[in-house]
Structures are given as structure tokens and as C-alpha cells.
Amino acid sequence: MSDNQRQPSTRWQELKGAPTGTELRTNGWRQEAALRLLNNNLDPDVGEDPERLVVYGGTGRAARSWDAYDAIMDQLTSLDDDETLLVQSGKPVGRFRTHEMAPRVLIANSNLVGHWDDWEHFHELEAEGLMMYGQMTAGSWAYIGTQGIIQGTYETLAKCADQHFGGDLSGKLVVTAGLGGMGGAQPLAVTMNGGVCLVADIDADRIQRRIETGYCQEIANDLDTAIERALAAVEAGKPYSVGVHINAADMYEELLERDVIPDVVTDQTSAHDALEGYYPSGYTLDEADALRERDPERYRTESLDTMERHVDAILAMQRAGAVAFEYGNNIRGQVKEHRGRDDAFDFPGFVPAYIRPMFCRGQGPFRWLALSGEESDIYRTDDAVLELFPTKERLRRWIDLAQEHVEFQGLPSRVCWLGYETTRATEVGLDDVDAVDPDDELTERAQFALRINQLVADGAITAPIVVTRDHLDAGSVASPNRETEAMKDGSDAVADWPILNALLNCAAGADIVSVHDGGGVGIGNAVHTNNHVVLDGTERAAKTAMRVFTTDPGMGVVRHADAGYETALEEAERSNVEIPMGGEE
Numbered sequence: 061m062s063d064n065q066r067q068p069s070t071r072w073q074e075l076k077g078a079p080t081g082t083e084l085r086t087n088g089w090r091q092e093a094a095l096r097l098l099n100n101n102l103d104p105d106v107g108e109d110p111e112r113l114v115v116y117g118g119t120g121r122a123a124r125s126w127d128a129y130d131a132i133m134d135q136l137t138s139l140d141d142d143e144t145l146l147v148q149s150g151k152p153v154g155r156f157r158t159h160e161m162a163p164r165v166l167i168a169n170s171n172l173v174g175h176w177d178d179w180e181h182f183h184e185l186e187a188e189g190l191m192m193y194g195q196m197t198a199g200s201w202a203y204i205g206t207q208g209i210i211q212g213t214y215e216t217l218a219k220c221a222d223q224h225f226g227g228d229l230s231g232k233l234v235v236t237a238g239l240g241g242m243g244g245a246q247p248l249a250v251t252m253n254g255g256v257c258l259v260a261d262i263d264a265d266r267i268q269r270r271i272e273t274g275y276c277q278e279i280a281n282d283l284d285t286a287i288e289r290a291l292a293a294v295e296a297g298k299p300y301s302v303g304v305h306i307n308a309a310d311m312y313e314e315l316l317e318r319d320v321i322p323d324v325v326t327d328q329t330s331a332h333d334a335l336e337g338y339y340p341s342g343y344t345l346d347e348a349d350a351l352r353e354r355d356p357e358r359y360r361t362e363s364l365d366t367m368e369r370h371v372d373a374i375l376a377m378q379r380a381g382a383v384a385f386e387y388g389n390n391i392r393g394q395v396k397e398h399r400g401r402d403d404a405f406d407f408p409g410f411v412p413a414y415i416r417p418m419f420c421r422g423q424g425p426f427r428w429l430a431l432s433g434e435e436s437d438i439y440r441t442d443d444a445v446l447e448l449f450p451t452k453e454r455l456r457r458w459i460d461l462a463q464e465h466v467e468f469q470g471l472p473s474r475v476c477w478l479g480y481e482t483t484r485a486t487e488v489g490l491d492d493v494d495a496v497d498p499d500d501e502l503t504e505r506a507q508f509a510l511r512i513n514q515l516v517a518d519g520a521i522t523a524p525i526v527v528t529r530d531h532l533d534a535g536s537v538a539s540p541n542r543e544t545e546a547m548k549d550g551s552d553a554v555a556d557w558p559i560l561n562a563l564l565n566c567a568a569g570a571d572i573v574s575v576h577d578g579g580g581v582g583i584g585n586a587v588h589t590n591n592h593v594v595l596d597g598t599e600r601a602a603k604t605a606m607r608v609f610t611t612d613p614g615m616g617v618v619r620h621a622d623a624g625y626e627t628a629l630e631e632a633e634r635s636n637v638e639i640p641m642g643g644e645e
């Protein structure tokens with residue numbers, strides 16, 4: 061591992077989180093947003109292990125080394141409004157005069173040329189200090205803690221409940237594992253849907269962290285107690301969550317042994333990385349960490365052996381009647397590739413099972429952060445989103461639940477799934493915005509961004525809001541074991557789509573644009589992008605928002621229409637998206 065093992069930068073130690081307030085320490089709000097977001101990722105309340113620059117998802121980092129972090133901070137501090145900074149795998153490598161409407165920061169993380177695109181080459185280059193693993197929102201400075209994934213997890217489980225259990229999970233048992241940065245959202249998402257969650261993690265501190273932040277209700281001392289508590293809650297039809305300090309494969313096998321078959325089974329351990337993410341059975345956390353140092357090859361082999369047992373147990377639960385799905389960590393891909401088990405794919409991934417119809421309409425996890433650090437600014441945006449979309453019952457329910465249950469981490473922020481569907485500016489009361497023509501057709505995302513920009517301009521929100529999104533979005537990712545699994549036309553592995561998406565985001569003038577390899581599912585298994593737009597109340601920001609929040613979700617519609625999905629073709633027709641060959645091959 062390069063020099064990110066060295067003592068954290070003094071500057072980071074002084075900040076330990078994003079600067080807040082209305083005073084700039086840079087030459088403009090867009091540069092300021094980049095600086096605040098980088099530090100928000102590395103806030104000890106947000107990231108999982110910031111002293112090692114690790115944000116979430118195994119070893120997903122925000123900067124390559126502490127020297128690189130310091131250099132990025134220097135660059136952002138002096139960057140002008142017509143300059144663009146280039147960041148290659150977490151290290152600033154160049155800076156050019158471009159123009160005011162161009163992105164201020166361009167980021168590429170973990171990308172390798174096809175033939176070399178695997179963990180082995182990546183780890184060699186990482187050891188030489190030449191690359192870093194950017195995961196998805198870690199290396200693109202868009203991570204907002206477990207609150208960032210909670211709505212996606214809530215929506216996925218709600219869709220699962222709709223399909224299999226008549227709309228909610230009351231009286232249902234969900235078994236899962238992994239209480240890290242992303243997986244930590246699972247117990248709260250289950251209880252928000254009315255169900256009971258029994259969740260394993262090998263790291264007791266991670267369970268404790270989820271309890272302290274309100275994501276999980278109890279840590280049980282042993283599996284028997286945990287099962288007893290969970291089944292009692294199922295019997296009573298009460299939402300409940302209990303974490304157990306145990307290896308996931310061991311827990312799933314023990315449940316089968318005791319004939320405890322859950323209604324739903326999934327998993328969110330960091331199985332995408334057999335060496336630095338997943339923990340083999342038979343060791344405590346410390347013993348496993350020592351084995352990794354001493355004998356990485358043996359660690360990897362034992363880790364894959366445990367994954368095979370883990371998948372076998374999920375398959376057995378599925379045969380016994382559980383609804384099973386993979387939750388985006390590539391555990392099926394690992395077991396298929398390294399243990400030759402094609403049947404690992406006998407249970408589906410969560411995207412084809414529950415999410416794809418939303419992607420067809422350009423819907424995805426759109427998120428925004430208050431750069432002021434003021435919670436009241438986010439509550440103001442909550443009001444705005446509800447005023448704009450008064451008929452969306454599910455959105456209202458989500459905002460109510462989020463206000464009640466989701467603790468802010470670092471810069472206050474919110475996530476909402478908004479899509480492409482367009483409405484005329486006059487119909488949504490946005491025709492008086494300077495950048496808007498009354499006849500303009502505005503997407504849901506653009507409507508919301510314009511309203512926020514207005515509130516910033518009016519001073520109703522105290523400092524700019526930065527809008528960004530997950531890389532897991534409608535048109536931003538090629539990931540054959542996850543977002544693009546089982547595409548209708550077989551185009552799962554075609555990476556032209558995310559590359560076009562990043563190019564389009566630059567053309568539309570997003571303020572930060574990034575392209576990564578390997579997020580969620582590991583190196584060589586995905587290409588994906590992210591963008592940020594800073595709503596600083598100016599007409600320039602309004603114009604940028606209109607462009608980016610049309611083209612970006614529009615890619616989702618276009619990509620799925622091209623693959624032949626009826627829902628996407630319908631959305632294109634309804635919202636006038638130009639598809640030159642009408643979805644023909």
C-alpha cells in the first residue's frame with residue numbers, strides 16, 4: 061500500500077470534516093464545494109476509516125495518499141473560475157485554463173485497459189503508488205455516509221414487499237450481513253418497511269456504530285438470543301432489527317441447521333474484494349487481518365471458500381422458500397469465476413429484480429448537500445420537493461420517514477429518487493426563472509434543481525446546495541453482475557454507455573465529472589460515472605442545472621430504450637426524448 065499508511069495530514073487533522081458557513085476559502089463556490097465534499101467524505105462521522113483515507117466499500121478511497129490530499133487541497137484553494145483540475149486515481153496531475161462553463165474538476169479512478177483490468181494488476185499498481193480504488197462515491201467525493209444509500213435500500217425492499225408480500229414486510233424476517241458504510245442501511249430500511257432484520261457482521265465495532273447512529277436497534281451476544289428476539293418480533297408483527305457478531309456464512313448455515321428459513325435473504329458484505337473486503341470463516345477480525353498481512357494468497361483462497369459456503373446457504377434458503385437476491389457486492393460473480401459455480405446465479409441481482417423499471421424512466425438516487433452545514437437548509441429543500449411534486453405519495457412518505465429516522469452525518473443532505481418525466485415550466489411555476497423559457501419542458505430533476513437555485517438566490521437557503529448522485533443511476537453504469545445484469549438485448553458489458561454519459565456531463569457543463577472502474581463489484585467488473593452541480597443562486601447555475609439534469613437522466617431513458625425496454629420507449633415518447641433509430645438495433 062503506497063504512503064497512505066503514513067500519519068494523516070495536519071490539515072485534515074485540523075479540519076476533520078467539511079468546513080461550513082458562508083465564508084469562502086477558495087476562489088468560488090464550485091471550487092469550495094469540491095473542497096468541502098472531499099473533506100466531508102473524510103469526516104470521521106461519514107467515512108469508515110478516514111485515517112487511512114478509506115471512505116467505504118472495502119478500500120474505496122477519497123485520495124491516493126496524504127501527500128496527494130494536501131496537493132488537492134492546495135489546488136482547489138487557488139483554482140480559478142475558468143480553470144479545470146485533473147485528478148488521476150486520487151492524485152492531482154494537471155490543471156488547465158478551460159472556460160467558465162466547463163467542469164472545475166475532472167476525475168478518473170481505477171481505470172485499466174481491458175486485458176489488464178483485474179485485481180491482480182490493480183494491486184500491483186496500487187502497491188507502486190500508481191493507482192487507488194475509488195469505489196463509486198468515495199473517489200468522486202460524493203459519499204454522504206449511510207444516509208446516502210438508505211432510500212435506495214428502502215425502495216428496493218419496498219419493491220420486494222410489493223412483489224412478494226402485498227406491500228409491506230410486517231411479520232416478515234429478512235436475513236442479511238454486512239453493516240459497513242452501505243450495508244449499514246439495511247436494518248433501518250427493513251424496519252421502515254415494517255419488517256424484522258437479523259444481520260451478521262464480523263466486526264463488532266461496525267454493529268455498534270450502526271446502533272449509535274440509529275440504523276440498528278440491538279446487538280445480541282450470541283446467535284440463539286438474536287434468533288429468539290427476531291422471531292418474537294416476527295410473531296408480534298413488530299418492526300425490529302438485531303445485529304450479531306458472527307461470520308455471515310456461519311450464521312446462514314446455523315440458521316439452516318435450526319430450520320429458521322427467512323422470508324427474504326440477501327447480503328452486503330464486501331465480497332467484491334476477496335482480499336481486502338470479505339472475511340474468511342474461522343478467524344476473529346484481528347486474526348484474519350494478521351493472516352492477510354502474513355499470507356495474502358491463503359487469505360484469498362479461504363475468503364473465496366467462505367463465499368462459496370455463503371452462496372450455498374443462500375441457495376438452500378431459496379429452495380426452502382425464501383426470496384433471495386444479491387445486493388450488489390458480486391458474491392455470485394466471485395463464486396462463479398473462482399469456484400466454477402454457474403448455479404451461483406440461480407438467485408437474481410437486485411437491479412433486474414426490483415430497480416430496472418425505474419431506470420427505464422431515468423429515475424435514480426439524486427442527492428444534495430447543504431454547504432452551509434445548516435440542517436434547516438435541508439428541511440427547506442424537503443418542503444420544496446414536496447411542494448413541487450404534491451401527488452407523489454411515496455415521496456411524501458419517504459421525506460416523513462427520513463425526517464423521523466435518518467440522522468444527518470457530516471454536511472446535512474438528502475436523497476430522493478427523481479427521474480426524467482418532463483412538465484412545462486409554466487405548469488410548475490418555474491417560468492419566472494431567468495434562465496427558463498415558459499415553454500421549456502423541465503425534467504423532474506431540473507425542476508427541483510431550479511427551485512433550489514431560486515431559494516439560494518432569494519437567501520431562503522443560507523449557502524449554495526450541491527447536487528450529485530450515486531454512480532448507480534439510470535444511464536451512468538455498465539456492470540454486468542449488477543446494474544446491467546440480464547439486459548433485454550444482451551448488452552450487459554457494453555461500456556460505451558457510461559463513457560458517453562461522462563462525455564455528455566462535460567458537454568453539459570457539470571461542475572465535477574468522474575469516470576471509474578470497478579465500483580460495487582470490483583476491478584474489471586464495472587465502468588461508471590458521477591457528476592456534481594453547485595446551485596449557487598446564479599443564472600449560470602440555473603442554465604447548467606437545466607442542461608445537466610436533462611441530459612444525465614436522459615441517458616437512462618436512451619440507454620434502456622436502445623435495449624428495447626417498452627417502459628423506456630414510452631418515457632421517451634411521453635417526454636420527447638429524441639431517439640434517432642427508435643430503439644432498433
Ligand code: NAD
Nearest residue numbers: 117118240241242243261262308329330338339388389580
Ligand atoms: P464496507 O467495507 O464498509 O463494509 C463491509 C462489512 O462487511 C464490514 O462491516 C465487514 O466487517 C463485513 N464483513 C465482511 N466479510 C464478512 C463476513 N464474511 N461475515 C460477516 N461480515 C463480514 O462496505 P459497504 O460500503 O457496506 O459495501 C458493502 C458491499 O456492497 C460492497 O461489496 C459494495 O461494493 C457493495 N455496494 C452495494 C451497493 C448497493 O447499492 N447495493 C452500493 C454500494 C456498494
